[in-house]
Amino acid sequence: MKPAGVPAFNSHGVWAIFRFEMARFKRTLAQSLVAPVITTSLYFVVFGAAIGSRMAGVEGVPYGAFIVPGLIMLSLFTASLSNASFGIYFPKFTGTIYEILSAPVSPSEIVLAYVGAAAVKSIVLGLIILATAGLFVPIQILHPLWMIAFLLLTTITFSLFGFIIGIWAKGFEQLQFIPMLIITPLTFLGGAFYSIDMLPPTWRTVSLFNPVVYLISGFRWSFYGSADVGVGVSLAATLGFFLACLAGVVWIFKTGYRLKN
Amino acid sequence: MPPIISIAGLTKTYASGFRALNNINLDIRPGEIFALLGPNGAGKTTLISIVCGIVTASAGTVLADGLDIRRDYRATRSRIGLVPQELTTDAFETVKATVTFSRGLFGRAPDPQHIEKVLRDLSLWDKRDNRIMTLSGGMKRRVMIAKALAHEPDILFLDEPTAGVDVELRRDMWQLVRGLRDRGVTIILTTHYIDEAEEMADRIGVISKGELIVVEEKTTLMKKLGKKQLILHLQEAMPAIPSGLVDWTLALKAGGTELEYSFDANTEHTGVPALLRRISDLGIGFKDINTRQSSLEDIFVSLVHQPKSTQPMQERA
Incomplete structure:
Protein backbone atom coordinates (compact mmCIF):
# COMPACT_ATOMS: atom_id res chain seq x y z
CA MET A 1 0.00 0.00 0.00
CA LYS A 2 1.39 3.38 -0.97
CA PRO A 3 0.61 5.94 1.70
CA ALA A 4 -1.37 8.84 0.40
CA GLY A 5 -0.49 12.48 0.84
CA VAL A 6 3.26 12.02 1.23
CA PRO A 7 5.23 13.61 -1.59
CA ALA A 8 8.08 11.64 -3.16
CA PHE A 9 10.42 14.59 -2.65
CA ASN A 10 10.57 16.48 0.63
CA SER A 11 11.16 19.94 -0.81
CA HIS A 12 10.27 21.67 2.47
CA GLY A 13 12.88 19.55 4.25
CA VAL A 14 15.64 20.28 1.74
CA TRP A 15 14.80 23.98 1.81
CA ALA A 16 14.83 23.99 5.64
CA ILE A 17 18.36 22.50 5.81
CA PHE A 18 19.60 24.72 2.98
CA ARG A 19 18.28 27.84 4.69
CA PHE A 20 19.72 26.75 8.01
CA GLU A 21 23.16 26.39 6.41
CA MET A 22 22.90 29.73 4.64
CA ALA A 23 21.89 31.39 7.93
CA ARG A 24 25.08 29.98 9.45
CA PHE A 25 26.98 31.49 6.51
CA LYS A 26 25.44 34.89 7.20
CA ARG A 27 26.30 34.71 10.90
CA THR A 28 29.93 33.91 10.11
CA LEU A 29 30.25 36.24 7.15
CA ALA A 30 33.55 37.64 8.36
CA GLN A 31 35.33 34.34 8.61
CA SER A 32 33.74 32.72 5.57
CA LEU A 33 34.09 35.63 3.17
CA VAL A 34 36.24 38.48 4.38
CA ALA A 35 39.14 36.29 5.51
CA PRO A 36 39.62 34.48 2.16
CA VAL A 37 39.33 37.76 0.27
CA ILE A 38 42.05 39.34 2.44
CA THR A 39 44.26 36.24 2.04
CA THR A 40 43.84 36.33 -1.72
CA SER A 41 44.60 40.04 -1.85
CA LEU A 42 47.82 39.33 0.04
CA TYR A 43 48.79 36.74 -2.57
CA PHE A 44 48.30 39.37 -5.28
CA VAL A 45 50.31 41.94 -3.43
CA VAL A 46 53.19 39.49 -2.90
CA PHE A 47 53.15 37.32 -6.02
CA GLY A 48 51.43 39.69 -8.40
CA ALA A 49 52.88 43.10 -7.62
CA ALA A 50 56.10 42.53 -5.62
CA ILE A 51 57.53 39.36 -7.20
CA GLY A 52 55.39 39.12 -10.33
CA SER A 53 56.59 42.46 -11.67
CA ARG A 54 60.14 41.08 -11.87
CA MET A 55 59.04 37.85 -13.57
CA ALA A 56 58.43 37.13 -17.20
CA GLY A 57 54.90 36.05 -18.03
CA VAL A 58 54.02 32.35 -18.21
CA GLU A 59 52.88 31.16 -21.63
CA GLY A 60 52.33 34.76 -22.69
CA VAL A 61 50.19 35.63 -19.66
CA PRO A 62 51.48 38.15 -17.07
CA TYR A 63 52.40 36.29 -13.90
CA GLY A 64 49.87 38.14 -11.71
CA ALA A 65 47.05 37.13 -14.03
CA PHE A 66 48.42 33.62 -14.50
CA ILE A 67 47.96 32.75 -10.82
CA VAL A 68 44.32 33.94 -10.65
CA PRO A 69 42.69 30.61 -11.68
CA GLY A 70 44.95 28.68 -9.31
CA LEU A 71 44.16 31.03 -6.42
CA ILE A 72 40.43 30.77 -7.05
CA MET A 73 40.76 26.97 -7.12
CA LEU A 74 42.76 26.98 -3.87
CA SER A 75 40.01 29.01 -2.18
CA LEU A 76 37.27 26.85 -3.70
CA PHE A 77 38.87 23.64 -2.44
CA THR A 78 39.31 24.97 1.06
CA ALA A 79 35.91 26.66 1.27
CA SER A 80 33.96 23.71 -0.17
CA LEU A 81 35.70 21.26 2.13
CA SER A 82 35.29 23.30 5.26
CA ASN A 83 31.70 24.41 4.54
CA ALA A 84 30.45 20.92 3.79
CA SER A 85 32.46 19.06 6.41
CA PHE A 86 31.58 21.51 9.17
CA GLY A 87 27.92 21.60 8.08
CA ILE A 88 27.41 17.89 8.68
CA TYR A 89 29.99 17.44 11.43
CA PHE A 90 28.54 20.06 13.75
CA PRO A 91 25.10 18.44 14.16
CA LYS A 92 26.92 15.18 14.85
CA PHE A 93 29.04 16.95 17.45
CA THR A 94 26.16 18.72 19.20
CA GLY A 95 23.75 15.80 18.81
CA THR A 96 21.16 17.73 16.79
CA ILE A 97 21.70 15.16 14.01
CA TYR A 98 18.94 13.15 15.76
CA GLU A 99 16.40 15.41 14.16
CA ILE A 100 17.77 14.97 10.64
CA LEU A 101 17.90 11.19 11.10
CA SER A 102 14.35 11.01 12.42
CA ALA A 103 12.91 13.28 9.72
CA PRO A 104 11.25 12.09 6.54
CA VAL A 105 14.19 13.13 4.38
CA SER A 106 16.02 10.69 2.14
CA PRO A 107 19.83 10.44 2.06
CA SER A 108 19.92 12.09 -1.36
CA GLU A 109 17.84 14.99 -0.02
CA ILE A 110 20.21 15.42 2.92
CA VAL A 111 23.20 15.46 0.55
CA LEU A 112 21.43 17.81 -1.84
CA ALA A 113 20.72 20.28 0.98
CA TYR A 114 24.13 20.21 2.70
CA VAL A 115 26.26 19.90 -0.42
CA GLY A 116 24.07 22.39 -2.28
CA ALA A 117 24.46 24.99 0.48
CA ALA A 118 28.22 24.39 0.74
CA ALA A 119 28.60 24.69 -3.04
CA VAL A 120 26.55 27.89 -3.26
CA LYS A 121 28.61 29.49 -0.49
CA SER A 122 31.87 28.46 -2.17
CA ILE A 123 30.80 29.71 -5.58
CA VAL A 124 29.86 33.08 -4.10
CA LEU A 125 33.31 33.17 -2.55
CA GLY A 126 34.99 32.14 -5.84
CA LEU A 127 33.21 34.89 -7.76
CA ILE A 128 34.11 37.49 -5.12
CA ILE A 129 37.77 36.46 -5.34
CA LEU A 130 37.59 36.68 -9.12
CA ALA A 131 36.20 40.21 -8.80
CA THR A 132 38.89 41.10 -6.23
CA ALA A 133 41.59 39.77 -8.57
CA GLY A 134 40.17 41.92 -11.34
CA LEU A 135 41.10 44.96 -9.24
CA PHE A 136 44.77 43.95 -9.24
CA VAL A 137 45.44 42.36 -12.61
CA PRO A 138 43.86 42.33 -16.08
CA ILE A 139 41.84 39.13 -16.46
CA GLN A 140 40.39 37.62 -19.58
CA ILE A 141 38.07 34.64 -19.74
CA LEU A 142 38.24 33.00 -23.15
CA HIS A 143 35.72 30.24 -22.44
CA PRO A 144 33.23 31.57 -19.86
CA LEU A 145 30.86 28.61 -20.13
CA TRP A 146 33.69 26.15 -19.55
CA MET A 147 34.90 28.33 -16.71
CA ILE A 148 31.49 28.05 -15.04
CA ALA A 149 31.33 24.32 -15.77
CA PHE A 150 34.73 23.69 -14.13
CA LEU A 151 33.80 25.99 -11.25
CA LEU A 152 30.54 24.13 -10.59
CA LEU A 153 31.96 20.65 -11.02
CA THR A 154 34.95 21.32 -8.78
CA THR A 155 32.87 23.00 -6.08
CA ILE A 156 30.28 20.23 -5.99
CA THR A 157 33.00 17.56 -5.99
CA PHE A 158 34.89 19.12 -3.10
CA SER A 159 31.66 19.76 -1.21
CA LEU A 160 30.85 16.05 -1.54
CA PHE A 161 34.38 15.27 -0.42
CA GLY A 162 33.91 17.62 2.54
CA PHE A 163 30.63 15.91 3.40
CA ILE A 164 32.49 12.58 3.54
CA ILE A 165 35.18 14.09 5.78
CA GLY A 166 32.48 15.56 8.04
CA ILE A 167 30.88 12.13 8.44
CA TRP A 168 34.24 10.41 8.93
CA ALA A 169 35.72 12.90 11.39
CA LYS A 170 35.56 12.02 15.07
CA GLY A 171 36.94 15.35 16.26
CA PHE A 172 37.79 18.85 15.13
CA GLU A 173 41.43 17.82 14.51
CA GLN A 174 40.36 15.25 11.98
CA LEU A 175 38.12 17.84 10.37
CA GLN A 176 41.21 19.97 9.69
CA PHE A 177 43.50 17.06 8.91
CA ILE A 178 42.74 16.37 5.24
CA PRO A 179 42.44 20.01 4.12
CA MET A 180 45.67 20.99 5.87
CA LEU A 181 47.83 17.98 5.25
CA ILE A 182 46.67 16.82 1.85
CA ILE A 183 44.72 19.41 -0.10
CA THR A 184 46.88 22.48 0.56
CA PRO A 185 50.18 20.72 -0.38
CA LEU A 186 48.63 19.12 -3.44
CA THR A 187 47.32 22.50 -4.56
CA PHE A 188 50.66 24.24 -4.08
CA LEU A 189 52.39 21.42 -5.97
CA GLY A 190 49.56 21.21 -8.50
CA GLY A 191 50.51 24.21 -10.56
CA ALA A 192 48.54 26.91 -8.78
CA PHE A 193 51.53 29.25 -9.01
CA TYR A 194 53.40 27.82 -11.97
CA SER A 195 52.97 25.77 -15.09
CA ILE A 196 54.17 22.22 -14.57
CA ASP A 197 56.03 22.63 -17.90
CA MET A 198 58.45 24.79 -15.90
CA LEU A 199 59.45 21.71 -13.83
CA PRO A 200 62.30 19.28 -14.62
CA PRO A 201 61.00 16.20 -16.54
CA THR A 202 61.08 13.87 -13.49
CA TRP A 203 59.03 16.22 -11.31
CA ARG A 204 56.71 16.87 -14.21
CA THR A 205 55.96 13.14 -14.38
CA VAL A 206 55.46 13.00 -10.61
CA SER A 207 53.07 15.96 -10.85
CA LEU A 208 50.86 14.07 -13.26
CA PHE A 209 49.88 11.81 -10.36
CA ASN A 210 48.52 14.82 -8.52
CA PRO A 211 44.78 15.05 -9.26
CA VAL A 212 44.75 18.77 -8.48
CA VAL A 213 46.96 19.42 -11.55
CA TYR A 214 44.06 18.44 -13.80
CA LEU A 215 41.52 20.60 -11.98
CA ILE A 216 43.71 23.72 -12.07
CA SER A 217 44.89 23.10 -15.61
CA GLY A 218 41.35 22.82 -16.97
CA PHE A 219 40.19 25.88 -15.06
CA ARG A 220 43.16 27.94 -16.26
CA TRP A 221 42.54 26.83 -19.82
CA SER A 222 39.04 28.31 -19.63
CA PHE A 223 40.71 31.66 -18.79
CA TYR A 224 43.74 31.86 -21.05
CA GLY A 225 43.43 28.96 -23.47
CA SER A 226 46.70 27.37 -22.40
CA ALA A 227 46.91 24.22 -20.32
CA ASP A 228 49.39 21.80 -18.76
CA VAL A 229 47.35 18.83 -19.89
CA GLY A 230 44.67 18.46 -22.54
CA VAL A 231 41.33 19.98 -21.54
CA GLY A 232 39.58 16.68 -22.31
CA VAL A 233 41.89 14.92 -19.83
CA SER A 234 41.19 17.65 -17.26
CA LEU A 235 37.47 17.25 -17.69
CA ALA A 236 37.68 13.45 -17.47
CA ALA A 237 39.79 13.64 -14.29
CA THR A 238 37.41 16.15 -12.69
CA LEU A 239 34.41 13.99 -13.58
CA GLY A 240 36.21 10.91 -12.27
CA PHE A 241 36.90 12.61 -8.95
CA PHE A 242 33.28 13.76 -8.79
CA LEU A 243 32.00 10.22 -9.36
CA ALA A 244 34.40 8.82 -6.75
CA CYS A 245 33.09 11.27 -4.12
CA LEU A 246 29.50 10.55 -5.11
CA ALA A 247 30.14 6.82 -4.73
CA GLY A 248 31.62 7.48 -1.28
CA VAL A 249 28.50 9.34 -0.16
CA VAL A 250 26.22 6.61 -1.54
CA TRP A 251 28.25 4.00 0.35
CA ILE A 252 27.97 5.98 3.60
CA PHE A 253 24.19 6.07 3.44
CA LYS A 254 23.90 2.45 2.29
CA THR A 255 25.91 1.19 5.25
CA GLY A 256 24.90 3.86 7.78
CA TYR A 257 28.64 4.38 8.35
CA ARG A 258 29.18 6.62 11.38
CA LEU A 259 25.67 8.01 11.03
CA LYS A 260 23.58 5.32 12.67
CA ASN A 261 25.01 2.90 15.15
CA MET B 1 -8.88 -0.90 17.11
CA PRO B 2 -5.65 -1.88 15.29
CA PRO B 3 -2.48 -0.79 17.07
CA ILE B 4 -0.92 2.54 16.08
CA ILE B 5 2.52 1.06 16.63
CA SER B 6 3.26 -2.61 16.33
CA ILE B 7 6.69 -3.91 17.28
CA ALA B 8 7.52 -7.54 16.53
CA GLY B 9 10.66 -9.51 17.28
CA LEU B 10 12.73 -6.38 17.68
CA THR B 11 16.37 -7.08 18.51
CA LYS B 12 19.36 -4.78 18.60
CA THR B 13 22.94 -5.85 18.99
CA TYR B 14 25.47 -3.02 18.87
CA ALA B 15 28.78 -3.34 17.06
CA SER B 16 30.46 -3.87 20.44
CA GLY B 17 28.44 -7.06 20.83
CA PHE B 18 26.18 -5.54 23.48
CA ARG B 19 22.62 -6.75 23.06
CA ALA B 20 20.47 -3.74 23.96
CA LEU B 21 17.13 -5.26 22.98
CA ASN B 22 16.10 -8.87 22.82
CA ASN B 23 13.01 -9.95 20.90
CA ILE B 24 10.69 -7.12 21.89
CA ASN B 25 7.01 -7.53 21.02
CA LEU B 26 4.76 -4.61 21.82
CA ASP B 27 1.60 -3.01 20.49
CA ILE B 28 0.71 0.59 21.28
CA ARG B 29 -2.96 1.51 21.13
CA PRO B 30 -4.07 4.68 19.38
CA GLY B 31 -4.64 7.58 21.75
CA GLU B 32 -3.11 6.04 24.84
CA ILE B 33 -0.30 7.21 27.07
CA PHE B 34 2.13 4.36 27.31
CA ALA B 35 4.94 4.52 29.85
CA LEU B 36 8.06 2.51 29.29
CA LEU B 37 9.62 1.99 32.65
CA GLY B 38 13.04 0.64 33.36
CA PRO B 39 16.35 1.27 35.05
CA ASN B 40 19.17 3.09 33.26
CA GLY B 41 20.65 1.04 30.43
CA ALA B 42 17.58 -1.20 30.14
CA GLY B 43 17.09 -0.40 26.45
CA LYS B 44 14.38 2.27 26.59
CA THR B 45 16.22 4.82 24.46
CA THR B 46 17.36 2.18 21.97
CA LEU B 47 13.77 1.08 21.48
CA ILE B 48 12.59 4.64 20.87
CA SER B 49 15.55 5.39 18.61
CA ILE B 50 14.73 2.44 16.38
CA VAL B 51 11.08 3.43 15.99
CA CYS B 52 12.13 7.00 15.15
CA GLY B 53 14.76 5.95 12.61
CA ILE B 54 17.90 6.99 14.48
CA VAL B 55 19.16 3.47 15.16
CA THR B 56 18.89 0.54 12.77
CA ALA B 57 17.44 -2.64 14.24
CA SER B 58 19.37 -5.91 13.96
CA ALA B 59 16.16 -7.92 13.54
CA GLY B 60 12.42 -7.49 13.77
CA THR B 61 9.84 -5.12 12.35
CA VAL B 62 8.11 -1.95 13.45
CA LEU B 63 4.83 -0.83 11.91
CA ALA B 64 3.37 2.63 12.46
CA ASP B 65 -0.33 2.65 11.60
CA GLY B 66 0.28 -0.45 9.50
CA LEU B 67 3.21 1.02 7.56
CA ASP B 68 6.74 -0.32 7.82
CA ILE B 69 9.02 2.31 9.37
CA ARG B 70 11.86 1.43 7.00
CA ARG B 71 10.06 0.95 3.71
CA ASP B 72 7.50 3.73 4.23
CA TYR B 73 9.74 5.98 6.30
CA ARG B 74 8.42 9.18 4.72
CA ALA B 75 4.85 8.42 5.73
CA THR B 76 5.67 7.09 9.20
CA ARG B 77 8.25 9.70 10.20
CA SER B 78 6.05 12.61 9.14
CA ARG B 79 3.55 11.42 11.76
CA ILE B 80 6.04 10.77 14.55
CA GLY B 81 7.56 13.41 16.83
CA LEU B 82 10.52 12.77 19.10
CA VAL B 83 11.75 14.61 22.16
CA PRO B 84 15.11 13.05 22.97
CA GLN B 85 16.55 12.74 26.41
CA GLU B 86 19.62 14.91 25.88
CA LEU B 87 19.24 18.66 25.58
CA THR B 88 20.63 18.90 22.08
CA THR B 89 19.77 22.19 20.48
CA ASP B 90 21.46 24.62 18.17
CA ALA B 91 23.08 27.41 20.12
CA PHE B 92 22.90 30.37 17.76
CA GLU B 93 19.45 29.94 16.25
CA THR B 94 16.46 31.74 17.68
CA VAL B 95 13.61 29.79 19.26
CA LYS B 96 11.22 30.61 16.46
CA ALA B 97 13.74 29.83 13.72
CA THR B 98 14.58 26.42 15.12
CA VAL B 99 10.92 25.43 15.54
CA THR B 100 10.14 26.66 12.02
CA PHE B 101 13.12 24.65 10.77
CA SER B 102 11.73 21.48 12.36
CA ARG B 103 8.38 21.90 10.67
CA GLY B 104 10.02 22.27 7.26
CA LEU B 105 12.39 19.39 7.88
CA PHE B 106 9.44 17.10 8.48
CA GLY B 107 7.97 18.09 5.14
CA ARG B 108 5.25 20.47 6.21
CA ALA B 109 4.49 23.76 4.48
CA PRO B 110 5.16 26.86 6.60
CA ASP B 111 2.36 27.69 9.06
CA PRO B 112 3.25 30.64 11.29
CA GLN B 113 -0.07 30.32 13.15
CA HIS B 114 0.68 26.76 14.21
CA ILE B 115 4.20 27.72 15.27
CA GLU B 116 2.78 30.57 17.33
CA LYS B 117 0.27 28.23 18.98
CA VAL B 118 2.97 25.69 19.87
CA LEU B 119 5.21 28.41 21.29
CA ARG B 120 2.35 29.92 23.31
CA ASP B 121 1.30 26.51 24.65
CA LEU B 122 4.82 26.01 25.93
CA SER B 123 5.18 29.55 27.31
CA LEU B 124 7.92 30.24 24.77
CA TRP B 125 6.25 32.99 22.79
CA ASP B 126 7.97 35.76 24.75
CA LYS B 127 11.30 34.11 24.07
CA ARG B 128 10.71 33.52 20.37
CA ASP B 129 13.46 35.88 19.22
CA ASN B 130 15.98 34.79 21.84
CA ARG B 131 18.94 32.68 20.85
CA ILE B 132 18.62 29.20 22.28
CA MET B 133 21.94 29.38 24.09
CA THR B 134 20.60 32.21 26.25
CA LEU B 135 17.80 30.05 27.63
CA SER B 136 17.73 28.07 30.87
CA GLY B 137 17.78 24.28 30.86
CA GLY B 138 14.05 24.08 31.47
CA MET B 139 13.34 26.48 28.61
CA LYS B 140 15.59 24.46 26.30
CA ARG B 141 13.58 21.37 27.19
CA ARG B 142 10.43 23.26 26.18
CA VAL B 143 12.10 24.24 22.89
CA MET B 144 12.80 20.58 22.17
CA ILE B 145 9.16 19.74 22.77
CA ALA B 146 8.09 22.63 20.53
CA LYS B 147 10.37 21.29 17.79
CA ALA B 148 8.81 17.84 18.10
CA LEU B 149 5.29 19.31 17.86
CA ALA B 150 6.04 21.70 15.00
CA HIS B 151 4.95 19.24 12.31
CA GLU B 152 1.75 18.23 14.12
CA PRO B 153 2.62 14.58 14.77
CA ASP B 154 -0.07 12.22 16.02
CA ILE B 155 2.47 9.92 17.66
CA LEU B 156 4.82 11.49 20.17
CA PHE B 157 7.83 9.91 21.83
CA LEU B 158 9.12 11.55 24.99
CA ASP B 159 12.39 10.12 26.20
CA GLU B 160 12.77 10.97 29.89
CA PRO B 161 10.83 14.22 29.46
CA THR B 162 11.17 15.33 33.06
CA ALA B 163 14.72 14.22 33.81
CA GLY B 164 16.36 17.06 35.68
CA VAL B 165 13.50 19.55 35.46
CA ASP B 166 12.02 21.38 38.39
CA VAL B 167 8.69 20.51 39.98
CA GLU B 168 6.77 23.29 38.29
CA LEU B 169 7.95 22.40 34.81
CA ARG B 170 7.24 18.77 35.54
CA ARG B 171 3.62 19.61 36.38
CA ASP B 172 3.40 21.77 33.23
CA MET B 173 4.78 18.92 31.18
CA TRP B 174 2.23 16.48 32.54
CA GLN B 175 -0.48 18.99 31.79
CA LEU B 176 0.77 19.36 28.25
CA VAL B 177 0.96 15.61 27.70
CA ARG B 178 -2.63 15.19 28.89
CA GLY B 179 -3.72 18.03 26.61
CA LEU B 180 -2.08 16.31 23.64
CA ARG B 181 -3.72 13.01 24.51
CA ASP B 182 -7.09 14.76 24.63
CA ARG B 183 -6.45 15.90 21.07
CA GLY B 184 -5.90 12.30 20.01
CA VAL B 185 -2.10 12.16 20.07
CA THR B 186 -0.65 8.81 21.09
CA ILE B 187 2.12 9.29 23.62
CA ILE B 188 4.94 6.92 24.46
CA LEU B 189 7.16 8.14 27.27
CA THR B 190 10.09 6.59 29.00
CA THR B 191 10.86 7.38 32.55
CA HIS B 192 12.57 6.06 35.54
CA TYR B 193 10.40 8.15 37.81
CA ILE B 194 7.75 5.71 38.87
CA ASP B 195 5.41 8.36 40.17
CA GLU B 196 5.42 9.85 36.70
CA ALA B 197 4.22 6.60 35.16
CA GLU B 198 1.74 6.18 37.98
CA GLU B 199 0.42 9.70 37.45
CA MET B 200 0.30 9.73 33.65
CA ALA B 201 0.13 6.37 32.00
CA ASP B 202 -2.81 4.32 30.81
CA ARG B 203 -0.57 1.32 30.33
CA ILE B 204 2.88 0.46 31.53
CA GLY B 205 5.62 -1.66 30.08
CA VAL B 206 8.57 -2.62 32.22
CA ILE B 207 11.83 -3.18 30.42
CA SER B 208 14.89 -4.66 32.03
CA LYS B 209 18.16 -5.79 30.43
CA GLY B 210 16.70 -5.43 26.94
CA GLU B 211 13.60 -7.50 27.60
CA LEU B 212 10.02 -6.44 28.12
CA ILE B 213 9.12 -8.25 31.29
CA VAL B 214 5.58 -6.99 31.66
CA VAL B 215 3.01 -4.96 29.72
CA GLU B 216 -0.18 -4.21 31.55
CA GLU B 217 -2.90 -1.66 32.23
CA LYS B 218 -1.62 0.49 35.04
CA THR B 219 -4.58 -0.24 37.29
CA THR B 220 -4.47 -3.97 36.56
CA LEU B 221 -0.74 -4.07 37.15
CA MET B 222 -1.12 -2.37 40.47
CA LYS B 223 -4.00 -4.60 41.45
CA LYS B 224 -2.39 -7.78 40.22
CA LEU B 225 0.98 -7.27 41.74
CA GLY B 226 -0.03 -4.97 44.52
CA LYS B 227 0.45 -5.94 48.11
CA SER B 294 1.94 -0.81 47.64
CA SER B 295 3.03 1.78 45.12
CA LEU B 296 4.14 1.19 41.58
CA GLU B 297 7.64 1.71 42.87
CA ASP B 298 7.42 -1.37 45.10
CA ILE B 299 6.00 -3.35 42.18
CA PHE B 300 8.71 -2.14 39.87
CA VAL B 301 11.53 -2.97 42.22
CA SER B 302 10.14 -6.44 42.80
CA LEU B 303 9.78 -7.02 39.05
CA VAL B 304 13.22 -5.86 38.06
CA HIS B 305 14.96 -7.74 40.83
CA GLN B 306 13.05 -10.97 40.58
CA PRO B 307 14.83 -14.02 39.25
CA LYS B 308 13.74 -14.60 35.68
CA SER B 309 11.86 -17.86 36.23
CA THR B 310 9.37 -16.31 38.61
CA GLN B 311 8.66 -13.24 36.54
CA PRO B 312 5.10 -12.91 35.29
CA MET B 313 4.52 -13.89 31.71
CA GLN B 314 4.81 -11.10 29.23
CA GLU B 315 1.49 -10.19 27.74
CA ARG B 316 0.68 -8.84 24.34
CA ALA B 317 -1.72 -5.95 24.25
Missing part, protein backbone atom coordinates in the same frame (compact mmCIF):
# COMPACT_ATOMS: atom_id res chain seq x y z
CA LYS B 228 -1.46 -4.34 50.92
CA GLN B 229 -0.23 -3.61 54.37
CA LEU B 230 -2.34 -3.52 57.49
CA ILE B 231 -0.75 -1.41 60.19
CA LEU B 232 -1.81 -1.61 63.83
CA HIS B 233 -0.69 1.23 66.05
CA LEU B 234 -0.20 -0.47 69.40
CA GLN B 235 -1.03 1.03 72.77
CA GLU B 236 2.15 -0.34 74.25
CA ALA B 237 5.43 -1.10 72.57
CA MET B 238 6.12 -4.79 72.04
CA PRO B 239 9.63 -6.26 72.39
CA ALA B 240 8.93 -9.15 70.01
CA ILE B 241 6.12 -10.67 67.98
CA PRO B 242 4.14 -12.97 70.27
CA SER B 243 4.38 -16.69 69.45
CA GLY B 244 0.61 -16.83 69.02
CA LEU B 245 0.89 -14.78 65.82
CA VAL B 246 3.40 -16.91 63.86
CA ASP B 247 0.75 -17.86 61.26
CA TRP B 248 0.82 -14.34 59.82
CA THR B 249 3.72 -12.55 58.09
CA LEU B 250 4.20 -9.77 60.55
CA ALA B 251 6.84 -7.17 61.20
CA LEU B 252 7.38 -4.88 64.13
CA LYS B 253 8.05 -1.28 63.18
CA ALA B 254 8.58 2.10 64.80
CA GLY B 255 10.35 0.76 67.88
CA GLY B 256 7.77 -1.92 68.52
CA THR B 257 4.77 0.42 68.48
CA GLU B 258 3.53 -0.65 65.03
CA LEU B 259 2.63 -4.11 63.90
CA GLU B 260 2.62 -4.47 60.11
CA TYR B 261 0.89 -7.28 58.29
CA SER B 262 1.57 -7.71 54.51
CA PHE B 263 -1.05 -9.55 52.52
CA ASP B 264 -2.19 -10.13 48.96
CA ALA B 265 -5.19 -7.91 48.38
CA ASN B 266 -6.58 -10.10 45.61
CA THR B 267 -7.08 -13.39 47.40
CA GLU B 268 -10.33 -14.51 48.95
CA HIS B 269 -8.86 -15.01 52.39
CA THR B 270 -6.66 -12.14 53.34
CA GLY B 271 -6.30 -13.38 56.89
CA VAL B 272 -7.22 -9.96 58.25
CA PRO B 273 -10.35 -10.92 60.28
CA ALA B 274 -8.61 -13.94 61.81
CA LEU B 275 -5.59 -11.83 62.73
CA LEU B 276 -7.73 -9.19 64.40
CA ARG B 277 -9.62 -11.88 66.37
CA ARG B 278 -6.37 -13.45 67.52
CA ILE B 279 -4.95 -10.08 68.57
CA SER B 280 -8.07 -9.41 70.58
CA ASP B 281 -7.85 -12.90 72.15
CA LEU B 282 -4.24 -12.23 73.12
CA GLY B 283 -5.31 -8.99 74.74
CA ILE B 284 -3.06 -6.78 72.60
CA GLY B 285 -4.46 -3.29 72.59
CA PHE B 286 -4.28 -0.96 69.60
CA LYS B 287 -5.38 2.63 69.24
CA ASP B 288 -5.50 2.97 65.47
CA ILE B 289 -5.50 0.87 62.36
CA ASN B 290 -4.81 1.66 58.72
CA THR B 291 -4.04 -0.09 55.44
CA ARG B 292 -1.72 0.90 52.64
CA GLN B 293 -1.57 -0.23 48.99
